[in-house]
Amino acid sequence: MRLTSIVKTASLIMATTALGAMALPAMADIKIGSSLSQTGPASFLGDPEAKTLTMLVDELNAAGGINGEKIELVMYDDAADANKARTFATRMVEDDEVVAVIGGSTTGTTMAMIPVFEEAGIPFISLAGAVVIIDPVKKWVFKTPHTDLMACGKIYEDLKKRGLTKVGLISGTGGFGQSMHEQCLSIAGDYGIDIVADETYGPKDADMTPQLTKIGATEGLQAVVNPGFGQGPAIVTRNFAQLNIGVPLYQSHGVASKSFIDLAGEAAEGVRLPASALLVADLLPDSDPQKAVVVGYRDAYEAATGSDVSTFGGHAYDAFKILVAAIERAGSDDPAAIRDEIEKTSGFMGTAGVVNMSATDHLGLDLTAFRMLEIRDGDWTIVAD
Amino acid sequence: MSEFLQFFFSGITVGAVYALVALGFIIIYNSSGVVNFAQGEFVMLGGMSTVFIHALGAPLFAAALAAILITAAVGVALNKLAIEPARGASVVALIIITIGASIFLRGVAQIVFDKKIHRFPSFSGDAPFEIGGATILPQSLWIIGGALAVFFALYLFFTRTLTGKAVLATANNKLAARLVGINTNFVMTLSFALSAAIGALAGVLVTPVTLTSYDVGIALALKGFAAAILGGMGSPFGALVGGLLVGLIEAMTAGYISSEYKEAVAFLVILVVLFVMPHGIFGRTKLDRV
Amino acid sequence: MARLSPRAATLIALAAIALLAPLLFPSSFYYRIGALIFINGLSVIGLVILVGFAGQVSLGHAGFAGIGAYTCALAPVHVGLHPALAMVLGAAISAVVAWLVGRPILRLSGHFLAVATLGFGILVYMVLNNESWLTGGPDGIAVADIGLRDLLRDYDIKVTASQLWYWLGAAALLVGAFLALNLQNSPTGRALRSLHDSEVAARTIGIDVARMKLTAFVVSAVYTSVAGSMLAMMNRFVTPDIAGFMHSVELLTMTVLGGAGAVFGGFVGASILTALPQLLTVFEEYENLLLGVIMMLVMIFLREGLVPSIARRLRRGGSK
Secondary structure (H helix, E strand, O other): OHHHHHHHHHHHHHHHHHHHHHOOOOOOOEEEEEEEOOOOOOHHHHHHHHHHHHHHHHHHHHOOOEOOEOEEEEEEEOOOOHHHHHHHHHHHHHHHOOOEEEEOOOHHHHHHHHHHHHHHOOOEEEOOOOHHHOOOOOOOEEEOOOOHHHHHHHHHHHHHHOOOOEEEEEEEOOHHHHHHHHHHHHHOHHHOOEEEEEEEEOOOOOOOHHHHHHHHOOOOOOEEEEOOOOOHHHHHHHHHHHHOOOOOEEEOHHHOEHHHHHHHHHHHOOOEEEEOHHHHHHHOOOOOOOHHHHHHHHHHHHHHHOOOOEHHHHHHHHHHHHHHHHHHHHOOOOHHHHHHHHHOOOOEEEOOEEEOOEOOEOOOOOHHHOEEEEEEOOEEEEOOO | OHHHHHHHHHHHHHHHHHHHHHHHHHHHHHHHOOOOOOHHHHHHHHHHHHHHHHHOOOOHHHHHHHHHHHHHHHHHHHHHHHHHHHOOOOHHHHHHHHHHHHHHHHHHHHHHOOOOOEOOOOOOOOOOEEEOOEEEOHHHHHHHHHHHHHHHHHHHHHHHOHHHHHHHHHHHOHHHHHHOOOOHHHHHHHHHHHHHHHHHHHHHHHHHHHOEOOOOHHHHHHHHHHHHHHOOOOOHHHHHHHHHHHHHHHHHHHHHHOOOOHHHHHHHHHHHHHHHOOOOOOOOOOOOOO | OOOOOHHHHHHHHHHHHHHHHHHHOOOOHHHHHHHHHHHHHHHHHHHHHHHHHOOOOOOOOHHHHHHHHHHHHHHHHHOOOOHHHHHHHHHHHHHHHHHHHHHHHOOOOHHHHHHHHHHHHHHHHHHHHHOHHHHOHHHOEEOOOOOHHHHHHHOOOOOOHHHHHHHHHHHHHHHHHHHHHHHHOOHHHHHHHHHHHOHHHHHHOOOOHHHHHHHHHHHHHHHHHHHHHHHHHHHOEEOHHHHOHHHHHHHHHHHHHHOOOOHHHHHHHHHHHHHHHHHHHHHHHHHHHHHHHHHHHHHHHOOOOHHHHHHHHHHHHHHO
16 A cells, blocks of 8 residues: 555656646757856846846847848756756756857855766856956856956055055955955056955845944054945945945945945945946947947836846846847857857947957956946046046 | 944944834734734734835825835734734744744735835934044934833823723733733734834834835844844843844944854853743743643 | 556656656757756655644755755765765755754744744855855855766767756656655654644654654755755756745745645645746736735635645535
8 A cells, every 4th residue: 555655756757847848839940058046145236137038039139130041048046055056057958958058146156056067068158257267268168247356456446546455355245345355465466456354244135334443543554445336335334324335435346336335225325346348338428439339228128127227137138139140140040159259358438448359368358348336416427548 | 432432323223123023022922822923924014015105206204104104004904814813823833933934925925116235314414413532423323212212101091091001901811801800902903003013113213224125024024033132022021122232233343253153142141041041031830831 | 447546646747847858848848848847846855744744844954955065066076976865965954954954943933943943044155155266155166067968978868958858857857756655654654644733742752852853854855965966966056045045035935825734735846836927927027916915815815725725625526
């Protein structure tokens, strides 16, 4: 009796599994995969990224697709969990049989997926920040956002220009904050920057005044840099104003969306951060070659979703446009041909700047498109070079 | 000295938040023996509902009141739909039911609201008070005052009102309470409503300082749970002290030792306290009935 | 037909599922899901011993998965140990840690034990997350290849990583189930189950309650640690999330969902909660909401877990 009940239960499970397989959508012309962190601790990255991809795919299919073939987007939510991302990567390769993948909202999920695509030979464009994704160069892996290393460089350049060298760091212990914290420490010497204080906070912390009090009491402090994203930087900025520390505060490109200004309120006045031109689309002179791209994407995104544009969605925009152009040039949906064409991307104007990829550079961005912004009167302004 | 004072202000502000969550925990625990892991979601619902009702044009006060009522209704629904039908289930099963409820509420919130981080204005502005070289925000005083007010209200409720005594009687011995004519079902419903309302109030008070989003609940629930356990998982006084202690330990660790391990130190202290006092600081030793 | 013992029935059923399931796989991706089910199942068998047999709660077991996984990541790099041997080392470390931690905290009961184990899990997570010079921090760390596929390739056997780990996972699960079933029927197992019913009663009949609980805790820690190691080796990458609170909750839910009282129940729980998120992807943003509802419904209406509840219903139906 017992055995039969066990067998019955077992066949039930197998039936469910098989049923799940049948429920999958039928085939389409060109299949592009995507695993993003639409929920979970990195949802403020994954959410605009996913919305951007959906919008662009609809747009492209309405216009007739690529070389007459429609695109099907297979999208999964990995909730920033590396193990889930790894499973979805396998699913996209072995079950959905996609020809290319965009995604990995976070460095952790990206790094977990890379071995799958490297082995299967599927081109993969990551939307995550850390420099380890493309350095050393991996054959099938590309990425679109500026690296955390570049953000530190941009901030230090600005500090040097202002004659400030004694810097306090307050970093989030999330992946973004820790990775950028390390990069900022590693290149401080190159810019003649002295890190005089070094504190951290947890991603869900409610109050950072103890850490900021310590930093504020450090002798000779001239500026504070806050690598991190999510709600932490907004609270840091508010606490910073509350304690009236009285030195310039720098945020990272991780807070580059309008909601940061809303959350930090008046405390955000005078805060500087490196960011792409997307946030200041209207402030660009008409002669700026980037203006048409960033204004176009911003208007389309805000019309389609009803929410403010962020640089994170912009990374997805860049990745999708680079991929589509590569598929067009390749003239086929062969993953190897697509990979070769992505690597040949040159002179592409995206939201993050001009992309010139090569066999040794799978990012292709330089510091020029990275702007130093300052918040004044509740809005972004460009700091003159 | 001014440094110490600053750490202290930070500690009691954050501690008051934990205390409010812990107070919510113990009300439900006292009346039903359930540790409600969805308590953090009540805080989230309070904050997020206020944000969205306020955005619809309602004045902040009215939005907050509506948010507290909505959350209280959610608490009642949780009791009626998930806890009452599961009467007699094991401790583990109840833990999983409430964790399931918390995942469910988070899932609903991400659809009904959104996945962004929100805030609404502080009640009395953002200009900090300066005391002895340290600063404290007016909103922090609101939070601390809120925690104290809830504590006193609960204290009076449990000692001075018949309904409150009925809750305590139910906590002590459900069967005996029923025998003397207490409607234990009503007591359960009442405590879920009360606990959810306190959670929502916490959400309303803290959002201007800590910000809110659909997923703030889980971290708050863990800290509030730890605080409640530290305080003995019984009396409102224990919850208040437990919350303030966890907050102060975190702030002092961040200030004097290492900001990286401030949470670790808080949990270490809880472990050590439990080794020495297995029922928390103010907990009573219960005898097992055989 | 000769009546099979429950022990043999469970083992035969598990082996049959492992052997026959691939016949139904529409693509090789399903080997990955199968492998995840077996590896999670191994963890869950450990928790069946702790929760189902001994009646103790743990909200921090993922901590042991973290210890197992990171030993596999770090020992090959720093000590030059082969990852497979690192798995054994990880299990040993987990056993020692479980013994040290378990001695004081297992005196606690119910929710106090829950919060103590929760604290332990959070401490492990924080160390893995914060000590990035060693662990790579929240962005995770790569794990060395065990080299088995290269070895097989030399014999002209080509398997995908998912297929290899499907069979390794199945083997590990069967060994784990065999050991757990033997324990269940041993004097120690009977002593453990007497704790579950009443600690006081167990004590009066002369059972060393503290030692029994500690045994269950250490054994379950080893199971979870080995599963953590296998997960790390299969993914060849690991992040601190493996030791996170949500992973502990996931493991505990798997244990109770299928029916904590028996090894097969644990396996069913692991199967469902591993496969479910893959099925729920079609519901997109309703995924989390549905997961929460399913957890609540099963615990309310089938509170002993799926397998015992369904089995009883079938039995009742059959005897009519």
